[in-house]
Amino acid sequence: MGKRVSHKDSLCGVARPLDAIGDWWSLLIVRDAFDGSRRFGEFQRSLGLAKNILSARLRNLVAHGIMDAVPAAEGGPYQEYELTEKGRGLFLVLAALRQWGEDFFFAPDESHVLLVDKKSTLPVRRLELRAQDGRILGPSDTVIRRPPNTSEMETANRQPRPAKRRASKSRTQKERP
Amino acid sequence: MGKRVSHKDSLCGVARPLDAIGDWWSLLIVRDAFDGSRRFGEFQRSLGLAKNILSARLRNLVAHGIMDAVPAAEGGPYQEYELTEKGRGLFLVLAALRQWGEDFFFAPDESHVLLVDKKSTLPVRRLELRAQDGRILGPSDTVIRRPPNTSEMETANRQPRPAKRRASKSRTQKERP
DNA sequence: CCATCGTGGTTGCAATCTAAAACCGCGTTA
DNA sequence: TAACGCGGTTTTAGATTGCAACCACGATGG
Structure with a gap:
């Protein structure tokens, strides 16, 4: 990390x-x-990782505002973890990743889980990137453009934003000249 | 890795x-x-990572069929690296990641690069996941479904105790039958 | 009432992995 | 032929991982 x-x-x-x-x-x-997982134990059982690792990851996700640790859920003395708005924003990232996985990592006859629309119970459509006018865009139809750079010197002088993290533990922050 | x-x-x-x-x-x-990067040095300069790391990563990407090392390109004695079909499939993953980044990691006034349609030079549209009938789907509109196929009962296969440790060098961590 | 178990972690530590820098071979340029 | 850039590999210190052991606490349970 x-x-x-x-x-x-x-x-x-x-x-x-x-x-x-x-x-x-x-x-x-x-x-x-x-x-649907919310509890420490659920994640651990599902993923099979060490508890300390899970603990650290959850802490990190919370620190980055991707998940929230809600103090209790249904009377129990335990914590639960839920996605924040920001965390839910990862939905499309995961969907894209999953589609890529389906395309290239499974033999055609190999069964695998798939993402279905709850209502129709049909698989979801394929993701596609579109231009404003609706054309589907492939890798070669796009470029990265740097917008009219407001205040050029900003790029070197960055800190007015709360962008940098200071986790509760020493995260060996090097960098940052 | x-x-x-x-x-x-x-x-x-x-x-x-x-x-x-x-x-x-x-x-x-x-x-x-x-x-557009193709050469070792281009990647290195652009990313600023150590050469051994870059070397290892490129090798890994090639090994997984995501990139190809083409022996030469234009007479030079050097190699170039290009995306395979599978690699190009990552386009949407990166696009999704980028959009998420734009949504949550930049102050509204902060300038950042953006992905534009070459032809119109306008920013691309937002990605969206749709059902077969065209409805836009959010995180709560979908479920993971495991197809009826294949008698997969492996989820229950939890080895009760992998035996004593100590001196289990285990060359590499591959444990996947 | 004490014992034990399950949950949700933290701590200690060996083994592993990362990555900065030194090094190397090879065409080119000077 | 010396110097240089390119594409990589080897060396090496130090950071990270993850197993296991431990802790705290509530719920069983006998």
Whole structure:
């Protein structure tokens, strides 16, 4: 975890999310949360990871505002974890990942779980990226564009935003010249 | 990347992709590849990671069929790396990640790169998951369904005790039959 | 009332993995 | 032929992982 994923975090719209998620486990935790898991033990049983790891990941997800630790749920003295709005925003990321997985990681005859629409009980449609006018866009139909750069010097001087994390434990923060 | 992400890889359509990608760096490499990078040095300069790491990640991506190492490109004695079909399939995953990043990781006034349609030079539309009939689906409108096929009862297969440890070198952590 | 179990963690520690830097081979340029 | 950039591999310290053991606490339970 303790890897600043890039020295360019501040401007890469992909690296920041990755950094916040933390690692693969976290994404699987989120996935399970979408699936209805709420309790520590549920996640642990479902994922089969060590308790300390799960503990750390949950803490990290909470610290990044992806999940919330709600003090109790139904009288029990225990905590439950639920996705925040931000966490629910990962839905499409997971969906995309799942579709990619279905496309390339399963033999055609191999059975696998799939995402179905509750109402119709039919599989969901394929995700597609579209232009404003509705054309479907592929990898080569798009470019990354840097918008009219407001105040150029900002790129070097970044801290007015609460972007940087200071977790409760020493996260070996290097970087940040 | 030595973490088998789950003992249930074989049935999780999310864990498999994650496992193949390997780690965050790999995703950023793929991102750069979509952006036009092809050469070792390009990736390195763009990402700022150590060469051994880049080397390992590229090797891993190639091993998983996400990128191809093409022996030469234009006479040079060097190799270039390009996305395979499978690799290009990550386009939507990256797009979803980017949109999530835009939604939650940038202050409203903060400038950031964005994905635009080449032809119209307008930003792309928002991704959305739809049902067969076209309804837009949110996290709570879907379920994971496991198809009737195949007598999969492996979820119950929890080895009660893997025996004593000590001296279990276990060359690599592969445990997947 | 004491024992035991299940849950939700934290702590300790060995083994493993990461990544910065040094090093290497090979064409090119000077 | 020396110097250089490119594409990588090896070296090495130090960070991370994850198993197991431990702790706290409530619920059984006998």
